[in-house]
Amino acid sequence: MxxxxxxxxxxxxxxxxxxxxxxxxxxxxxxxxxxxxxxxxxxxxxxxxxxxxxxxxxxxxxxxxGSTGAVMVVGDVTTPAGDTARWQYALTTDDVLAADWADVAPVLAALGHPVRLALLRAVLDGTRTARDLAAAVDVGSTGQVYHHLRQLQAAGWLRTAAGGEHVVPAERLVPLLTTVLGGLR
Incomplete structure (x- = not known):
């Protein structure tokens, strides 16, 4: 060392x-x-x-x-498809405020489209292949589905698993649900 x-x-x-x-x-x-x-x-x-x-x-x-506090994201979840995650992450308020928020924009922007949110919801419900996702989510063409899937993958919200199935990575499952929870408020 x-x-x-x-x-x-x-x-x-x-x-x-x-x-x-x-x-x-x-x-x-x-x-x-x-x-x-x-x-x-x-x-x-x-x-x-x-x-x-x-x-x-x-x-x-x-x-x-002297503390300014902290913010935490925590969850213990099982999705309708049976995926599970126990996850927590915390930072001090000072650390969150000192971070470059512009770095977060692409990650949040990926969630800013109704079709991408519908795709994520379908994946959590158990629909995993691009073909099945195109059928489950009214998108128009499989090309558009692939476009949205690439956006979600680039932002880390989806990962392609074996057999071409799409999954929400365990380390992103709780942050995804808490982000949606924040939007519901």
Missing amino acids: DDETAAQLRALEDRVAALERASAAAPHAAPDVAPAADAHAPHAATADGDAFWALDGLTRRAGGP
């Missing part, structure tokens, strides 16, 4: 230790917003009525003194 890598590793270890100390010292804060009562409520209460269980856990891990 070179000196620069060793220094980066030490800095990361120090940062994790500081977060752990802050997490242990942070008081458990009560939610400052009551859970919404509508069907698209942003909070899913557990059996014990704790509507902010995920948020509280994130706050304990990243909410130390």
Whole structure:
């Protein structure tokens, strides 16, 4: 390991230790917003009525003194086709705001067309080949289906598996569903 890598590793270890100390010292804060009562409520209460269980856990891990907070994407899903994913990813608020958002534009743009969303939904339902997708989604021509499939593949939302079947990669399944969830709100 070179000196620069060793220094980066030490800095990361120090940062994790500081977060752990802050997490242990942070008081458990009560939610400052009551859970919404509508069907698209942003909070899913557990059996014990704790509507902010995920948020509280994130706050304990990243909410130390001087923290600007964090954002997390997390899910444990099984699609109608039987694909499963358990996935989580988090960044501090500072890291998200410091990122170059222009780099995200092509990934989001790929979701910005009704036909591509319909194709993704059909794949999650179990329709996997281009021929079957063309039949399931009213597109016009197989050439148009391939155009949309290429856009989704280039953005990482789809991958071609064995036998020419299209799948949503496991590491993209939860982000896809949470992106759609954000749009439903």
